[in-house]
Structures are given as structure tokens and as C-alpha cells.
Amino acid sequence: MRQKRVIGILTWREGQRFSEPDYLRRLVKAGWKLGAEVYVFSHQDVNAKERRIKGFTPKTGGGWESKSYPWPDVVIDRYRKRVPQYMKLRHSGLFDFANSPFSKKWRVTQLLAEDERVSRWVPETYVYTKGKVMAMLRRHPLLYIKPGNGTGGRSILKVAAVGKQYQLQGRDKQYGKHQVRVDNAAAVENWVKRWVTKQRISDGNFLVQQGLDLALMPNRVADVRLLIQKDGDGLWDVTGCGVRMGASGSSTSNLHGGGKAIPFEAFMTKRFGEDGAQRILDECHTMAHRIAHTLEERFGRMMEFGLDIGVDVSGRAWLIEVNPKPGREVFRQMGSMDTYAEAIARPMKFALYIARNGEGLPEKKRKGAG
Missing domain, CATH: 3.30.470.20 (ATP-grasp fold, B domain)
Incomplete structure (x- = not known):
């Protein structure tokens, strides 16, 4: 009788706390329904010498149970934290991954902007440096300042020319709202400089991107x-x-x-x-x-x-x-x-x-x- 295919899902965990646990439960169960043996694991669960994995699966009624599993045929990478132990495992050659390592948002934007097959869809974007905001405001009445490694809408600042003034609004790292009006581009530059310093996510850079008028409904993006x-x-x-x-x-x-x-x-x-x-x-x-x-x-x-x-x-x-x-x-x-x-x-x-x-x-x- 043919053995089941074994699929591992690589993710971050601490004890029995996982990133995106609800999605992982559903993903494991979807694999079971398709007839596969599926489990979730993290970098610390790999025993390369014995080719065994300490895997976790969802328990009925909540929580997770773990046991030793066979080596996976294929691994789905859902790890979102770029910690050194993960990076080492990711580049170790131990597994056949369904998805390859990716790059930072800025590098991806740059790559797409330079490829004539797709460049027409990419708004003008630069890494934030002193003077870049003022230069971009001369070309575009709307800009977004956003972290190159952010997710969930955090630390994004919108800068809009409103008459002779500029309106700045955004959400900080804790999703707190901020809004202010200033009189000139130099004041915008100073305000953005403070924002970038305070709202940086780990050691990532910020991007300055051409804003788009996405107000397809009044007062809503x-x-x-x-x-x-x-x-x-x-x-x-x-x-x-x-x-x-x-x-x-x-x-x-x-x-x-x-x-x-x-x-x-x-x-x-x-x-x-x-x-x-x-x-x-x-x-x-x-x-x-x-x-x-x-x-x-x-x-x-x-x-x-x-x-x-x-x-x-x-x-x-x-x-x-x-x-x-x-x-x-x-x-x-x-x-x-x-x-x-x-x-x-x-x-x-x-x-x-x-x-x-x-x-x-x-x-x-x-x-x-x-």
C-alpha cells in the first residue's frame, strides 16, 4: 500500500504559540482532507541527523499536540520573522520547499520598476533619503511614506497637497491615528524625518511612493x-x-x-x-x-x-x-x-x-x- 505524502509547514513558534494559528489549523486540515500527512514545525524542531521532525497538529477543541514525524516530502514556508535560525535553516538545503526565499519590499519594487513587462503598473518609488520628499512633491500632489518591511498598514503616512498647505495623516506602529497640517514642503520634510525615526519597524528603511487617488467613494480609500x-x-x-x-x-x-x-x-x-x-x-x-x-x-x-x-x-x-x-x-x-x-x-x-x-x-x- 502506498504511503501518504508528507507535507511540513514551517512557521515561527514559541512553546505552543504560533504565528497565524487559525490559518495554520485550516491549512493542516485541508491537507488531511486531500489525503496527506501534514504537520506544523519550527526551526528548533528539526533533527537532521535522524531525519525526524517534532511536528504539531491541531487538537479537537483547541490547542496543539506534538509527536515525532517523518521527514517531509515538501515544506510550505509560512515563517514571517527573519530570525537568524530561520534564515540558516531556509538556506541549508535540507528541504524541498514549495516557495523560494523572497526579498525585501524595496528590492522587489525596484526589480519590477526596471522590467518593461510590468513597469507600467508600478508607481514611482524611492528609498527615503533627506530631500526626497520635497523632490517628489514637486511632481506628485500625493505621496505615501511607508516602511519597506511593514505589514498591516502600520507606520504608513499619507502626504497630500491641499491648496497651499499639506495634510499629513497616518497610523503609527500601534495603529494610533495622527493628523496634522503644515504650510510648506520644508515643514513636511521635517515632519516626515521625525516620523521615519520614530515609526521605523526593527531596522528597516522607509519608501517614498507616488500617491494614487484611490478615493472611489467620498472620504474613503x-x-x-x-x-x-x-x-x-x-x-x-x-x-x-x-x-x-x-x-x-x-x-x-x-x-x-x-x-x-x-x-x-x-x-x-x-x-x-x-x-x-x-x-x-x-x-x-x-x-x-x-x-x-x-x-x-x-x-x-x-x-x-x-x-x-x-x-x-x-x-x-x-x-x-x-x-x-x-x-x-x-x-x-x-x-x-x-x-x-x-x-x-x-x-x-x-x-x-x-x-x-x-x-x-x-x-x-x-x-x-x-
């Missing part, structure tokens, strides 16, 4: 979260997308900041009509496929990407950010439970495809990866 994943045949496919609409007066659409998720077709049809909504959807799909292929060429085999896409008031689509370890809560929040279930199952389907076929792009050790 909206953007599109699109999920593109490998399917069970190893092919890229858009699983789904939804619109995230920010809270009234918020400078971001992030769901952590009080935003809400709305089905794409309903929202875009209301704003741009049926034909306009379909044109924007097609553009978003084209963008997602081209970006996925471009990044996979550069970094090696990948499994999924979450794209944050801005649709400006003229209906033009722009790439705001790409995330190689995306969430999928937008589908649950807008009530698309079939899409949500498929978004969880697909990483497992792809991992099993690799385990069965040993195909797909291998990991590439290239300069800049990781």
Missing part, C-alpha cells in the same frame, strides 16, 4: 486584494479578488484599521459600469500573471502572491504591493466562503503536486534572494 496561486497542476491561476474599503477618513484601506471587504464586481460596476469593471478585472488578472512569472524567474519556484492593487479615479490599475506569504481573510470577510476554502487548499494541492511529480521551477540561489 479603496484598493483591490488579489490572490494568485499555483493550482494542483502547478499552474498559476487567480483564485479571487475583493475590494478593501477603508474606514471613513482613514488614509489606508487596511482591514486592521477598520476597513471592510466588498465583492469586486459589485463595487467596481457601481463606480465604472459593467464594461469598465470587466476591463479593470482583466487588467488586474494580466498584471497578476505577469508579475508572478517575472518574480518566479528571479527568485525561483513560488507558490502564491497577494497583490494589493490600487484602482485610481480614472479606472487605471496600479501595483501597490506584492506579498509572497499573503493572508486570505478578504474572502471570508466578504462572505465568499468557497473562494476562501480554495485559497487555503491550493497551497496543499500545489505541495502535493510537487511531491508527486518533483516538477516546477527549483529554488534558485541568486544574488538578492532572501
